[in-house]
Structures are given as structure tokens and as C-alpha cells.
Amino acid sequence: MKTALLWFKTDLRLEDNETLMKAMAQCKQLVPVYCFDEAHFETTSFGFKKTGTFRAQFLLESLQDLDKNLREIGSGLLILRGKPEVEIPKIVRLYKAQKVFAKREVAYEEKHTEQRVQNELWKLKCEMETFSTSTLYHAEDLPFSINNIPDVFTTFRKKTEKDALIRPIFERPLAIHSPEIPEMNLPSLTELDLTPQEADSRAALVFKGGESEAIKRLNYYLFESKKIATYKETRNGMVGGDYSSKFSAWLALGCLSPRLIYVQLKKYEAQFGANDSTYWLIFELLWRDFFRFMFKKHQTKLFQASGITEGKKIPKAVSEKLLLDWINGTTGVDFIDANMRELKKTGFMSNRGRQNVASYFCNDLQLDWRIGASYFEEQLIDYDVCSNWGNWAYLAGVGNDPRENRYFNIEKQASDYDKNKAFRNLWLKE
DSSP states (O other), X not given: OOEEEEEESSOOOSTTXXXXXXXXXXXXXXXXXXXXXGGGGSBOTTSSBSSOHHHHHHHHHHHXXXXXXXXXXXXXXXXXXXXXXXXXXXXXXXXXXXXXXEEOOOSHHHHHHHHHHHHHHHHTTOEEEEEXXXXXXXXXXXXXXXXXXXXXXXXXXXXXXXXXXXXOOOOOOSOOOOSOOOOOOOOOTTTTTOOOOOOOTTXXXXXXXXXXXXXXXXXXXXXXXXXXXXXXHHTTXXXXXXXXXXXXXXXXXXXXXXXXXXXXXXXXXXXXXXXXXXXXXXXXXXXXXXXXXXXXXXXXXXXXXXXXXXXXXXXXXXXXXXXXXXXXXXXXXHHHHHHXXXXXXXXXXXXXXXXXXXXXXXXXXXXXXXXXXXXXXXXXXXXXXXXXXXXXXXXXXXXXXXXXXXXXXXXXXXXXXSTTOHHHXXXXXX
């Protein structure tokens, strides 16, 4: 095959990218493209933008880095804007491409976009081939079919760890043959109808997008600082850059693959020894896999008020004041307010914070959990559709949890995890 398009989405990397390697194996020249899907910058029915400033900025940085890395090996990244089902076929015609290679989607909207593109490509007699590139374990290697995956994480984890293998990674290519790719033309935040926001000096970490930064962070956390050695003890921290791995933003855009983390972790263990903390990072990656497989299994259910539960949970009427107080960190509950201000100012929040503010939203304020999930979708720099909506449904009691009521005692949580008020003092002072 002479020419193919490589459609990058949330797999913005060269290392361990099956889509890229399979495309290179099947064709003489590749045209790498990324499409700014206009639907990703719309306002949702809940009143929030699908992509906010922090993630958009991180995306722009990630695309710059991908273009740089591609140009070093003879290619480059072509930027498109609009509807993928319109823009991708245009480039197929322009380059006379015979095939499009892309990452396989699992969530409802993303799958529909993929299908619309495929329908238009068929009209051009152009095939599309997709690959699963987001998980630690490949769906085909699980010890159960997608429809039979257990809805309880512990059951899923034990059986998967016992009976499934993690595939080896795909090496980074040394050269790609491409036609001449014009210089990259990225839109600005303003052109994406977003307002640039100044960095807050209190941010836990300065996140910079791109595979190069992802690999730097991976090396730092495992080998330079060896912070991984105490991950299980520190992961519930709230202040600073090193209490947790902070890999999530790079994982969400696919600047880093979970299997590369696994491979490097095994190197670390071979050199310095394994412990509960090294295992716990794999445990967290498995949670990420689990939510992705749940979306393959349950499809639209995890976007509905009743989630995957039998009983219909009727969302409470929205109180604009309660919602705005929660968003702005003015509820009067200091632990909730500190976390919500961190999210608003930085696009990031600790795992401990996320669980508490979601529990407070669902149980104390008794608001529709989907509104909270939609606000997180706009704000989070590390937003991942499956992890975000899966976790919110879980905390709202309509997701993957055998317990009906996951209520967090906020005062107890604050005294357990912010004993000396270091976190609250940091974010509540103006």
C-alpha cells in the first residue's frame, strides 16, 4: 500500500504506539494528522465547556512535542480543524490515501465520531483500521469476554492478574517515510474560544504536555527521586509534586502508555526491589483499565442518572446557589472549598480531594452527579472520559460498587489527610 493516514487522537506518542507501528508495516508513506474536533470545544447540556483552558493548553503543548518528535524522524503533524468526518476524508483525497489508521474508541460520543468517519471513508473506498492502545491489559487477553467482565473491581483484578499477560511494548520508530508535511499551524487558546489563565504558584506540579515531558516525569519519579518506593504511603497526600506519580495527565492524552510505565517499573524492581508501593502503581493502572472496559460493556449507561444500577435514581432539582458555591469553593466547608479552589486555579486535584468533593456533591448537596462530572470534564487537565464518569458514578452509588452508600465524613477525612491544615491554609488564603 502506498499512502495511509495516521489519525492521532488520545495517543500522542511515538513509544509503544501500536497504531503507528502497524501503519508503518503496511504502507510506504504515512501522513500523520490531528483534528481539533469542534464538538470537543462546545458547551454541554449541563452548561460547561467540554474542554477547558488547562487541558487545551496541555493538548497544544503535547501536539507541539509530537510534531517535533515526528520531524526528527522524517515526518510531521498535519493539523485539521472542524468535524473529523469532513476533514479526514478531505486529506484522504488530497494524498490519495488508501487507508486510515487510528486508535479504537470505547465511549459513546467518541465511537459515534469514529463511525461517522468510517462511513465517509467507505464512500471513498478507503478502509479504516483501529487498535486498542490505552490499557495495560489488552481486551483480547482478558480471561472473560467484554460482556462477562465482573462489575466488581476486586473480582476483575484478581482474575486478570492471575490469568492474563501484559503484552510487550512497541519500540519507538527510528524513521518514518512521509510526503512533505507543511509546518504545523496550531490554533491559539483564544481561537478555541478559551481564555488563557496564569499559572498559580501554589500548583502541586507544573504540568507540561508532550511525550518528552511524560518520559522525564517517569524517569524522575522512578529512578531519580525513587519516590515510587513510598507511593502507597504518600499517595493520599495533598500538597506538592511528589506525593503521587502525577502520570494521569500524560496518560489521559496518551503521551505515555500504561505498558511503558509497567516496563520501567519492572526495571526499577529488578534494580532496587519490589514492595507494596511498586505493586500499588500497577493496581491503580488496573483501575484505569477497569473503567475503560466498563465503558465497552455498559456503553451509554454510565452517562445516565441511574448508571448501571437497576433502580432509577431521580436527580435532585439543581440549586444554582449550591452549585456555584461548590464550584467557587465558597460552601463554608473548608476542606471542600480548598480542594475546589485548587481545581479552579490549576486544573488539578488530588485523588483524596476528588473523592471528598464528589461525595459532598452527591450526598451532602444531593445534586445530580452528572453535573459534577461535567464540571470536572471542563476543568481537569487529566480528564479521561472513562475514569472521570466511571469514578463519579461509583461515588454517586450508581456505578461499580457493591456498597450502596459511599458517604465520606468530610471532617474526619480532613483531620486524617490534612491534619496540620497545610493544604487548607495553602488554598484558603487569598
